[in-house]
Structure formats: structure tokens, C-alpha cells
Amino acid sequence: MAGIVQFENVGLRYGQGEEVLRDVTFALAPGEFYFLTGASGAGKTSLLSLLYLAQRPSRGIIRLFGEDVVTVPRKRLPGFRRRIGVVYQDFRLVPHLSVADNVALPLRIAGADESDVAEAVREMLAWVGLSHRAAASPETLSGGEQQRVAIARAVAGRPELLLADEPTGNVDEAMADRLMQLFASLNGLGTTVVVSTHDPQLLRQVKAAQLMRLADGRLLDPTGALRFPPARVSMA
Numbered sequence: 001m002a003g004i005v006q007f008e009n010v011g012l013r014y015g016q017g018e019e020v021l022r023d024v025t026f027a028l029a030p031g032e033f034y035f036l037t038g039a040s041g042a043g044k045t046s047l048l049s050l051l052y053l054a055q056r057p058s059r060g061i062i063r064l065f066g067e068d069v070v071t072v073p074r075k076r077l078p079g080f081r082r083r084i085g086v087v088y089q090d091f092r093l094v095p096h097l098s099v100a101d102n103v104a105l106p107l108r109i110a111g112a113d114e115s116d117v118a119e120a121v122r123e124m125l126a127w128v129g130l131s132h133r134a135a136a137s138p139e140t141l142s143g144g145e146q147q148r149v150a151i152a153r154a155v156a157g158r159p160e161l162l163l164a165d166e167p168t169g170n171v172d173e174a175m176a177d178r179l180m181q182l183f184a185s186l187n188g189l190g191t192t193v194v195v196s197t198h199d200p201q202l203l204r205q206v207k208a209a210q211l212m213r214l215a216d217g218r219l220l221d222p223t224g225a226l227r228f229p230p231a232r233v234s235m236a
């Protein structure tokens with residue numbers, strides 16, 4: 001398999017507007033860690049939304065886990081989404097579920113045993129420093145706390161692909177370090193990770209990470225490393 005994700009000449013426009021993504025071609029190798037960078041408005045969230053199948057591209061080919069997801073019947077999309085963990089920029093927690101039940105959601109959808117669910121939720125909430133808020137309603141949490149719940153939920157099911165949109169935008173530096181360690185640990189277990197960020201500090205945190213740079217809807221790939229990724233890059 002050439003990659004866990006492949007884009008070929010992908011374009012995206014909203015309505016009748018100009019294309020906000022243009023001629024985007026790349027492949028992501030399984031098990032790698034990628035940072036997606038670019039100025040505000042460059043298209044990072046739009047690119048991630050194609051990856052988590054929130055919309056279809058206006059043109060081009062997208063393959064996920066080796067399958068063409070542009071022409072796949074809609075009823076098969078949930079099967080792909082279950083293999084992906086997403087940290088949305090606006091968190092998207094379920095308001096009528098407790099913090100613990102939000103984190104448990106992907107595990108329950110995957111049919112995990114309740115005892116495994118309870119243990120995973122405990123472990124994840126401890127990691128993001130929110131054990132004491134397990135029973136709380138998401139609306140009673142600060143923005144940074146909600147972001148940490150969203151991260152715990154995305155990571156809990158050990159997805160094959162993790163997509164995180166500005167996941168440390170609302171937390172302090174010490175918590176950002178801790179969350180990046182969580183992503184790096186998940187990556188160490190084999191998850192392919194894509195983190196979008198403006199923050200140059202974060203880029204220094206994961207040494208073996210590769211950079212995807214977007215500028216005005218185009219992916220900059222001067223060395224061709226994203227188009228023709230090595231089969232496996234050393235994590236040293």
C-alpha cells in the first residue's frame with residue numbers, strides 16, 4: 001500500500017467561490033507524525049475536513065486506508081470514520097453527555113466491553129488532568145478544559161489515524177507539552193498523526209515529525225517527500 005492517505009490533484013471550493021485548496025497531491029506513510037502548518041486561511045481546516053470525510057472534494061482523488069473515498073457509497077463512510085480520531089477546532093463535545101461519557105463515545109460505538117471503557121476513560125482523563133471533572137457537563141468547563149476532553153475522546157479508541165486541528169490553541173505551555181507527549185505515545189503505538197498548528201514551539205516537540213506546509217490553498221512540497229514518502233522513517 002502506497003500510503004494510509006493519498007491525495008491526487010485535489011481541489012476544494014465552497015459553493016460557487018474560488019478554490020480554497022488547489023492541486024493538492026501527497027501521500028502519508030502509516031505510523032508517521034505530520035505537522036500541518038500555514039497562515040490563517042491557508043486551508044488547514046479545509047484539508048483536515050476532507051480527511052475526516054466531512055465533505056467531498058470538488059475534484060481529484062482521495063484514498064484512505066487504500067480505498068477511494070470520493071466515490072464510495074455514503075453508507076460506507078461511518079466505517080471509515082470509526083478508524084479516525086478527530087480533535088475539532090471547535091471541540092464538538094456532546095452537550096447532554098458527561099465528560100466521561102463523551103470520552104467513552106468512540107469506544108462504545110466500537111462495541112468495547114464496559115470494563116475496558118471505564119479503564120480507558122479513567123486513564124485518559126487522568127492524562128489530560130480532568131479526573132475530577134468526569135461527571136461534569138461539558139458546558140460547565142473552560143475552553144481549555146473542553147479542548148482536553150476533545151483530545152481524550154479522540155485518542156481513547158487508539159485510532160489508526162488521528163487528526164487534530166490546533167489542539168493546543170487554548171491551553172498553557174506545560175499542558176501543550178503534555179498533550180504532545182500523548183500524541184507522540186499514540187504515534188509510538190502505530191497511529192498516524194496529523195496535527196495542524198500555527199505554533200512554532202510545537203514543531204520542535206516531535207523530532208521525527210514531517211512538515212506539511214500550506215500556502216494559499218497549495219501544498220508546498222519542494223523536496224517531494226510528501227508526494228513520495230519513504231516507506232518507514234526512523235523514529236530516532
Ligand SMILES: Nc1ncnc2c1ncn2[C@@H]1O[C@H](COP(=O)(O)OP(=O)(O)OP(=O)(O)O)[C@@H](O)[C@H]1O
Binds near residue numbers: 014040
Ligand atoms: N464553510 C465555508 N464556506 C466558505 N468559505 C470557507 C468555509 N470554510 C472555510 N472557508 C474559506 O476557505 C479558506 C481556508 O479556510 P480554512 O479554515 O481551511 O483555513 P485555515 O488554514 O484552517 O485557517 P485558520 O488557521 O484561521 O483556522 C478561507 O479563505 C476561508 O474563508
